[in-house]
Amino acid sequence: MATPANENNALLPQHVAVVMDGNGRWAKKRLLPRTAGHKAGVDATRRLVELSVKKGVRYLTIFAFSSENWNRPAHEVSSLMALFVSTLNAEVDKLDAQGVRIRFIGDRSRFASNLQDGIAAAERTTATNTRLCLNVAVNYGGRWDIVNAVREFANRLIDGLIEVADINEQSLGDALSLAGMPDPDLFIRTGGEQRISNFLLWQVAYTELFFTDALWPDFDEAAYDQALRWYASRQRRFGKTGEQVESGHVARVR
Ligand code: IPE
Ligand code: IPE
Ligand code: MG
DSSP: OOSOSOTTOOSSOSEEEEEOOOHHHHHHHTTOOHHHHHHHHHHHHHHHHHHHHHHTOOEEEEEEEETTGGGSOHHHHHHHHHHHHHHHHHHHHHHHHTTEEEEEESOGGGSOHHHHHHHHHHHHHTTTOOSEEEEEEEEEOHHHHHHHHHHHHHHHHHTTSSOGGGOSHHHHHTTSTTTTSOOOSEEEEOSSOOOOTTSSTTTTTTOEEEEOOSOGGGOOHHHHHHHHHHHHTOOOOTTSOHHHHHTTOOOOOO
């Protein structure tokens, strides 16, 4: 949250956040088990990362598993966990070779130790890469993120390290998962639903929201380009008037 989102109305989003939805319906249409949809979803995710690198997007945050997805049938949850482990093992070197830095956001304490180890190793291996910062949200919830930050503040307050006046939008933002990164400029949700589903609640305050009926495994370059073109056509006002934005007005309220 240290840097505000693209206030210069740049044509290419610096930070894209994606709710990759529709794997189950993609599989159902083909009379396949939902897990086949998740496998096809991994291919679409690999494509998204490669395309983001190619297009020059600097930050990509993807929703892979929400804190509410534990409520799915146990066999689906366990096959998703197995898919995370195998995907991590198979992809980390390729990501590293592309200059991608991978980070995970969410509460990883609930994962099996082999997955926690894989996550830590992937973060370590790619830690010095700078071409694209890929944030993978697993066991993530926007409310969890905010509660976590508030708890940290409460502890600091009790320990006398801060005062109430030290709690503000900047400092709270700096205690959230995506601290130090610009807020997402463009949010994409596939699968036809028009909701946030507890993804980055704080960080999407001024994000442009793009919804498409395409199911996640079908999300290809043409679909990505459509979202990017739509983004480029938006006028981001951040509370100002359109005329102020057109004249390059730079005064800030805060
Ligand atoms: C998104 O696809 C992937 C995860 C939530 C892990 P879904 O599995 O939600 O697919 P639909 O919405 O049932 O089609
Ligand atoms: C959102 O999709 C979470 C992920 C894509 C990981 P869901 O399929 O879980 O969302 P809802 O339940 O339809 O809102
Ligand atoms: Mg879904």
